[in-house]
Amino acid sequence: MNTEANSTLSEPRVRIPFDTLRATLAAIFERHGTSAGVAAVLADNCAAAERDGAHSHGVFRIPGYLSTLASGWVDGRAVPQVHDLAPGAIAVDARNGFAQPAYMAAHAQLVAKARANGIALLAIRDSHHFAALWPDVEPLAEQHGLVALALVNSMASVVPHGAARPLFGTNPIAFAAPRAAGWPPLVFDLATSSMAHGDVQIAAREGRLLPEGTGVDAHGQPTREPRAVLDGGALLPFGEHKGSALSMMVELLAAALTGGNFSFGFDWSGHPGAQTPRTGELVIAIDPQRTGAADFAARCEALVSAMADAGQTRQPGGQRHRQRADSLAHGVPLAQATWDELQRLAGGVSA
């Protein structure tokens, strides 16, 4: 599948209505081994990333999903088990399925618990998270007015600060806070690694050196050569010891606290083609109406204004929302070849 075509301006391009893209992706998932319910959740997530211009987690991911499903590493028909553990705590055993259906199985309960208790957590274990993390927090802020934090660990590819070998995952942290009515929430989603793997691949292709501190080679030595990082090397945490400490925190919260695997704690060698980490995820939701804040949304506006006054022209999440509005108005932009291939995978007549 020619996913790189997306970035080639000379390539013929099409605009696909969001609902059409989502339905096509759902058909692909279901045709390649997931239940209809799982297909609907994954398609919505993947189409939303593409709609928002988050290409690294959009249709670019489809080959990885299908390769993993074909390998037998993930159960595309898993039915998550929800456990109500405490007034403020829900656990979900994803049963070796994808994280997003596990999250959706407990989403309404998480919202209700956050409202009733002021704060609540959702601990997902034995789950595969192969998507962007911001979709797990943004709706909590946008639709429910909650402040939300999500953490997920992944696969050993990041060398802890001062260590010699990779241990942590790229371990992202996502955060969302509601703004005043009419404004999209403040959202960020950041890997605790220096760089995403996809960006290293792009640097290798374009023959660019990496910034200092991005990664190490197969011998654990610092390198700026992207190929050396990709060929047996590893990434470093962002921000030296500080990012490393945060990455460790993600291992503890997303894996140890949930009962999921650490990023170094699973063995997929028996499943060639598997790409999805089998780990855990923690989501925390806070109701700002129960914390003593007079008017949280108004305070958010004050902070956003102050950031603009200080000269920060780009707000976290702003670019995604501009792209979203454009995609919803004019269709999601895709290379013609990509769209043809998606239709073929869905079992359609094209290509």
Add this chain to the structure above:
Amino acid sequence: MNTEANSTLSEPRVRIPFDTLRATLAAIFERHGTSAGVAAVLADNCAAAERDGAHSHGVFRIPGYLSTLASGWVDGRAVPQVHDLAPGAIAVDARNGFAQPAYMAAHAQLVAKARANGIALLAIRDSHHFAALWPDVEPLAEQHGLVALALVNSMASVVPHGAARPLFGTNPIAFAAPRAAGWPPLVFDLATSSMAHGDVQIAAREGRLLPEGTGVDAHGQPTREPRAVLDGGALLPFGEHKGSALSMMVELLAAALTGGNFSFGFDWSGHPGAQTPRTGELVIAIDPQRTGAADFAARCEALVSAMADAGQTRQPGGQRHRQRADSLAHGVPLAQATWDELQRLAGGVSA
């Protein structure tokens, strides 16, 4: 007060029993305008930092505390008001007093709520935090077996990524997780700024250039000159846009969510000598017995072992615990001149 003498090896040094140091600091606080209760809490916090070798937040801070008390900026006799807002949420109005007494006023309730609900939060507002942040999380892990996260905003001194003027505080994040019996918890406490102000001062004194990306001068231009940062310049966030996003999150969680001031939201110009930020703090405590984890402490041990196996020789918090054991066995090391001065401030006969 000659606080720099602490680091001069040729200076005569003494070893002071921890309890003696703490009692002396309490006498100093009370003699300079705090209530006996506030004095006891601040003295315990400050003596503990010195005991653990965290000098930048130990007796080094005493002149700043006293200068602030003398300025009338903080109320050293404030009685915090505790509000039980929800099964998982407590708010404390520090009433323009220090954050630590406000925290202590609700500490037992926070522990009880975390146990009962799985997760609970403590939202402190209108508070002055002039100390290290790890003391606000470490006891939750060490004494109560809870996982804890604390965030506090401070004073406008950090330029948001891409902005021209300082807006955020150094906005630290502290985290603690309990390990198996007999081991101190995993603890980190990291400023979301590139460097602490004290370290910039030391670089200026020693004539060293700062690392790239540490700060800007008074015109908002990047500089490696420590004096340019100190003289009207500002710090940058650690880790570029990622640290900046985390610093923004601290403003939202520690200030907007609690009802405390933003780091740029208070005016102390009428109180020359004031050094303590009047902001807010958020503490989140999680009971790992209520999240589906089979044995959280054992998982922590597995992670610590794996980090050591990967070549990471220093664990977060390890150095502090070694210094603590030494201080408790042999007394807290201080320069003789520092100890003389502390005794004088306490109203004793020495010096």
